Amino acid sequence: MTRSLWKAKAQKTNYPALKNNITVDVAIVGGGITGITSAYFLAKEGKKVAVLESHELAGGTTGDSTGNLYKMVDKRLHHIQSKWDEKTARAVAESRAAAVDLIENLVKEHEIKCDFKRVPWYLFSETNKKDETIEKEIITAKDYGIKADTLQELPIPVQVSSAIKVEGQAQFNPAAFVRGLAEKIDSENCHIYEHTNVHHIEKGEDHVLSTQHGTVTAKKVILATHSPKGIYPVQTAIYPHREYAIAAKLNSGDYPDGIYWDTEATFHTSMRTFKNHTGNYVLVLGGHHKVGQEDNYERFFEKLEQHARKLFDVAEIEYKWSAQHYKPADGLPYIGESSDDGIYFATGFSTDGLTYGVLSAMIFKDLLSGRENEWAELYKAKRFTPIKSAKNYIKENINVAKQYLKDLPGKAEAERFYEVGIGEGKVVEVDDEKWAVYKDETGQVHCHSAVCTHMDCIVDWNDAEKSWDCPCHGSRFEATGDVIEGPAFSPLDKRDVKSRKDS
Ligand SMILES: Cc1cc2nc3c(=O)[nH]c(=O)nc-3n(C[C@H](O)[C@H](O)[C@H](O)COP(=O)(O)OP(=O)(O)OC[C@H]3O[C@@H](n4cnc5c(N)ncnc54)[C@H](O)[C@@H]3O)c2cc1C
Structure with a gap:
């Protein structure tokens, strides 16, 4: 059985399933971090909102993530700068920092019990092969006024050739945050339905979403489903990968909280700590591969366990799970309206989507209220970037074409x-x-x-x-x-x- 630590430790939810036909201003499909934060803001704006979640809140990738919040990006800021330009990379870091601050404010304002804390973010290389990557990230960070320290060792027992540390990033339990925030949503304006799967959307001036026991009619629809449901051109520009996670309970060893990213490891790319009254854990995540393109999936868990046992005094692997992320062709997520039809989506988050999910909600709040948003243009879903996307687009779509040969x-x-x-x-x-x-x-x-x-x-x-x-x-x-x-x-x-x- 695979199960994430976050889902196990977060409070349970008990929202009803939709049983009748309703009409709202905005129908949100998906109750992960994107859906719930969007619902929170739109309900506050006075919109009538319904959230339709096929399973349970935070039961998707949000509850299976690492729970790290940071302004840096998985792909590295210096790559964004070289693919796009300095202005874009700076806006990415600034918009992400604004989303992290917003999460902190929500946690404080509503006293959400989700173990939120500010922690440092580290990127390190084990050997000198990736020292250059670290060096570039340090230079880029400094260019944008991000205070970055250079280190030769880390507070966890890993081999380090070079490392960068950026203070002031954050961690939380993402499932506890989403479920806690859901309780604070203005219930007059917003109804949440769990175990309510949207199996069809009839598009029109008013869209009609069909579920098992009822329909939702709405002028605006947000597909907060991680990857938009149905067929959209964006699906040729987002590439699904799976990644693996274990939570190892420790016998001994007390490591400072932090986000630890190993830049050259193939199996152990990210580590973090988590402590509460139930134990002292280290989470180890890694082992990316394209969805549905492996022969032996179980081996990824075995490799992570071997790695954890080599570094830490592990009592037992209490949780193991796997989750999906979608890499965008041009390095930035796609957030906005699909094509002037009142259907919005937020996708292509790579492994940075807790922050991008909240940023999407900030953008939707303005777009759906007829206001401008300073970051909407940068991330807009309708963008066409053939030169920036070309390399990934060609490689990935050849890969997709090859999959059809299996028929x-x-x-x-x-x-x-x-x-x-x-x-x-x-x-x-x-x-x-x-x-x-x-x-x-x-x-x-x-x-x-x-x-x-x-x-x-x-x-x-x-x-x-x-x-x-x-x-x-x-x-x-x-x-x-x-x-x-x-x-x-x-x-x-x-x-x-x-x-x-x-x-
Ligand atoms: C292993 C891993 C670790 C990660 N760690 C981090 C991290 O530390 N920091 C970070 O920023 N990002 C991280 N990410 C990325 C991040 O977790 C995701 O980008 C983010 O959680 C996406 O949130 P979401 O709300 O858009 O999607 P989800 O959380 O997947 O929510 C979508 C919801 O839609 C529901 N749904 C789908 N279809 C339907 C339907 N037809 N009807 C009704 N409901 C439907 C699903 O049940 C689900 O609950 C990680 C990703 C992976 C894979």
Whole structure:
């Protein structure tokens, strides 16, 4: 079982499911950090808002993140500067710093119990191979007036060739923040519905969102679903990756809180501490790969555990989980209206989206109230940046094209159902069609079409999370076919195993 530390430690939620037809000014799909902070601001502006969450609040990537808040970026500020320009990189750092400050103010104003604290952010290289990266980041930081110290060692037991430290960044429990803020939303103006999956949006002057037991009619819709649901051109410019996390409970060792990023490690790229009355933990995250494009997913957890045990006095790995992020083609997220249709989205956050999610809410608050926002143009969803995007765009879309070849005859993993072991999933070729076949622990076989309902790519079995993952645009489905996340609206189509003679 995979489960994140944050979701386990945060207060539980108990919002009702939507059971009737309602009309609001703004329908927000998704109750992660983007959806809930947007709802908070828009309700305060006096808008009638409904939040529709298919699972539970912060049950998506927000609750599976590391909980770090910083003005720097995963891609490094100096890359943003070289891809764009100095003005853009400076605006990125400033807008992100404003979002972190806003989170701190919300925590203070509403006394949200989410273990928010200001901590330093460190970027380090273990060997001199990446010293140049550190050097460039130090220069860029200093150019923007960000106080950056150079270090030769860190307060955690890692090998350091060079390192940079930026004070005044922050950490919290992201699930506790989102659930705590949700309780403070003006309930007159905003209703929150959990276990309410939006399975269709009929676009029009008034958009109509369909859920299992009711509809929501709204002129404005915010798709706060991490990746927009349905088919949008932006999906060719955001690239889904999975990353792995463990929370190791320590026997001993008391390390200062901080955000520790290793710039050259492939498996252990980010570490942080977390302490409360239940224990003293170190979180280790890493092991990026494109969604649905691995043979052995479980090995990522094994590598993280080995690494944690090498560095720290680990009592046990109490939590392990995995989550998804979407890398943008030109290095910046896409936040805004999709195409003058009243549908807004916020995506392409890479692993910086707790801050970008709140920044999106700040932008939506102004855009949906007819005001200008100083950062809306920089991040606008409709931007067209062929030169800045070209390298990633070509590479990633060739990769997507290759995934479609898996639909060719003879490209299945098995030909007979008995080749699928207990607890295992395989793509089986049945009458020239690819089936996603899963045999559960009781031996019952669950059959679905292996064709992703988003854009017809063939899904891949994820052995660590027992899910079907789409290698093209990152949709993920339960072993039993239901949508977990990603742009697909509909579950995998069921197939009838009994109709097969060889079952
Ligand atoms: C391993 C990892 C670590 C990370 N660590 C950090 C970090 O330390 N700092 C940082 O800034 N960023 C981090 N990120 C990125 C960050 O977590 C995300 O960018 C951010 O949480 C996205 O928030 P969101 O609200 O947009 O999406 P989500 O939190 O994914 O919320 C989307 C919600 O939409 C709901 N939904 C989807 N479809 C439907 C539907 N059809 N109907 C109704 N509801 C629907 C989902 O159930 C979900 O709850 C990390 C990412 C990963 C993968």
